[in-house]
Amino acid sequence: MSERASFLLKLMAGAGLLFLHLPLAFIVLYAFSTEEKSYQFPPPGYTTRWFAVAWERQDIWAALTLSVQVALIATALALVLGTLAAGALARTRFFGREAISLLIVLPIALPGIVTGISLRSAFAIADIPFSFWTIVLGHATFCIVVVYNNAVARLRRTSPSLIEASMDLGADSFQTFRHVVLPNLATSLLAGGMLAFALSFDEVIVTTFTAGQQTTLPIWMLTELIRPRQRPVTNVVAVFVMAVTFIPILAAYYLTRDTADVAGSGK
């Protein structure tokens, strides 16, 4: 087996990566196009005025605010629940452990539409009206797994002797958690939290079932994609959404890259 890749393999791998990334470049290009009515390529001219137009749009700001609020609260809930689950499942073996870990992964393993329609039917049966909290409920449910994955990997690599040492030195369980376990977990929780934020901020499939008449930023975008009103503004928002999701993903990667459990390998 030769140590160097054949030209054909390099070509196919390179082409594959290009296929994954080139389309996003066009989104950025189109945000500067002067063409309003079609997706004409190459764009007839370039302008930055759509960024100013988008900035003035109240409906975009409202959708953005809602998305950020939902993502923050869903992330906070997922951080608490995911860390607790990780603490329980990382080392201790007990009856039903496998079933619980499956339960945590399920909301993201089943197609989003199943999660969405399930929540929708539950709200219908229980007569719960759509509200801010119905969106949060759905988002927190599928964000738990992201925090859990990051925290559990870190906990498994943390030596139990650290905890024993802390207890031997007279700290109680709460002090040990506060001063030993939590600092150890910090970066993995930060990474998990950022990925959860990115996931929630961008979620559209479950949200369409739990939002009712409310408009999050992805729902605003979806409406524009199906019935375009002002295409250039949509392009600007798309660039913005791309940037907002890229930053936490990159940050999560750099926070955990020196460790064996790099964040994001499992979605």
Place this chain on the structure above:
Amino acid sequence: MTATTATSPPRTRTSLRGRVSDLLASRPKLLALVLVLPPLLWLGLVYIGSLLALLLQSFYSIDEFTGLVVPEFGLSSYRELLAPANMDIIVRTVTMAALVTLASGVLAFPIAYYAARYAKGRTKAAFYLLIMLPLWSSYLVRVYAWKLILAKEGVLTWAAEETGTLPLLDGILGLPVIGGPSLSVSYIGTFIVFVYLWIPYMILPIQAALERVPRSYLEASADLGARPAETFRTVVLPLAMPGVVAGSIFTFSLTLGDYIAPQIVGPSTYFLGQVVYVQQGTAGNIPLAAAFSVVPIAIMAVYLTVAKRMGAFDAL
């Protein structure tokens, strides 16, 4: 430090906080139970509760005159599912999912193979990031990008004109069933978008499986006289299969349940997910929507059982 060791604290504490702390420290199973209770309650109530609600709704029916849901147990929604028009939708969606899975496997393999075998150090990190970024980045934006590219006046048509392959493009668009007025409203368009969306889910497990193939196996195979192609076919490929199957779980499941991509890029005919969405929304027929969404769950249950037999879960 010496001072603390000298006045070592008593082993049993008398305050409530101390007693709770001691109890948890001495009984790891109790601690685990206390920790797991809140997430378990949340997932049990919100998620399992909702899945049960979905199942329950699927057995209800809708009153044809009032349009209200009749909460009586019956199989009418499932009977409706078997209507030829609805069966068409199921067959169409499963076919699409199978084709997307196949194409993703073929396209993902070289990337995963290169990343696992040849990429080292910084290249490897770059590969990882380049595969992971699309996995997490905005789903809608990624679908939208293809609407721009595949539009009649878009990038692809321009590229075809520049390279003189316009007749080829027109030929493809002229094909029955899969063709259409432009790629953005054809099944080919939907297919491309699905492959594009889910390919990272295929790359990562294949790469993980390939990284576990010991180099010595390849050397042994070569020493025994196998040409590189033979080694690939008889050693590498079989060992990578669990990874491929693991990846296919995602590509298949995600295609089955997606209702947004085919709505933005594709013809006006429905896929499974779209029916679920339309039935629960404008049509207000939650029972039929519920019955429809039981279909992907059932298909995935079968798929997962087969995948488990093939050892796919070890590759996740």
